[in-house]
Amino acid sequence: MLDDITEAVLAHEEVAKYLRGGYGASADAARERIIACLDELRTTQRYKMYRALQHPLYPILRKIERKQENLFHVTGAVKTHRIMYASNHKSHTDYLVEPLVLDDNGVRPPVIAAGINLFGGPLGLIHRYVTGAIPIRRNTKDPAYLITLKAYVAEVLKRHDLLFYPEGGRSYSGEIKVAKTGLISAALSADCSNLVVIPTAIAYDLVLEDHILARQRVKKRQRAFTRELAEMVRYAVGYRSRAFVTFGAPIPAGSHDVQTRGDLVELTRLIRTRIGALYKVLPTAIVAAAMRPSITRRDLESRIDQLIDELSARHANLGVTSGKQAIDEAAEPLETRGIIVVERGRFRVRERSVLRYYGRTIEHLLAAPARTH
DSSP, X not given: OOOHHHHHHHHSHHHHXXXXXXXXXXXXXXXXXXXXXXXXXXXXXXXXXXXXXXXXXXXHHTTEEEEEEOTHHHHHHTTTOEEEEEEOOOOTTHHHHHHHHHHHTTOOOOEEEEEGGGGSHHHHHHHHHTBOEEEEOTTOOOHHHHHHHHHHHXXXXXXXXXXXXXXXXXXXXXXXXXXXXXXXXXXXXXXXXXXXXXXXXXXXXXXTTHHHHHHHOSOOSOOOHHHHHHHHHHHTTTOOEEXXXXXXXXXXXXXXXXXXXXXXXXXXHHHHHHXXXXXXXXXXXXXXXXXXXEEEHHXXXXXXXXXXXXXXXXXXXXXXXXXXXXXXXXXXXXXXXXXXXXETTEEEESOHHHHHHHHHTTGGGSSSOOOOO
């Protein structure tokens, strides 16, 4: 006996073509491969248990103050639409913070599309059977997997909202990366007339993995999550941060044709642009963008004031209004984090790669990127 979602996936046009041997495999081998992919992707969300997860995760969550902006875009859309949240990806804490911001405000939590590297051990069981996360294999060219993934996401969207990260993995450089089209294409194929995409931007005063990401800058290979987790625990000592989750106006998905490559690329670029515009400009980022290898407080304030004027003219989502405020709020956290040193009124760079990481987070909002040394 097949469950309804399996039957629906098997009935999708591309899946049916694959099962008929359209990609060179025998019917039996093709069906076995599709079922195996589907078993890997299958996920279940148990909402009551999901809410209870806040308690064992409290040691991490208590270090991050959650703040939301423009929630009215969500509360207005959730009543009549199926929602696909498209967010930038900063940290492994994103998929803890963002759904909890929704839950804090009584909004139904979405299913999450997450990298398959997060599905090992106890955490994998929690993702698969509680939070409702879909394990995604990135950079694969296996046609059976890609066809099944597209059909499965389309069926999930008929039953649940979905949170995904168009960039794929986290940004190792700090920048908002180029968005990928795969899951957006899958969503458009869902034939869900009331589907909307809500651009979502998440920004932190300090990213938990900042030192880890910045030193690598470009992701060279997938490391075991257990190793990453051990490093994150080390950098969590003394860690405190705010997380701003900002929601944008819904983008109707029905007006775009999944069969037209131009429409798909246009929608993907629009989503990325909206996310970039929503991104909260926080004191740590603007101090990093204005910083020099060695600079007096007065000169740093002046440089920040100039950046704020430019960002204000571009209607950036500013979380700071003056150079003085930025330094007052960012200097101590950056110094405690070992990123800068403040001595006798002069600011010096201690961890150049990490400072550049924060400076790059707002480069997309500037006419010419600030050069942090």
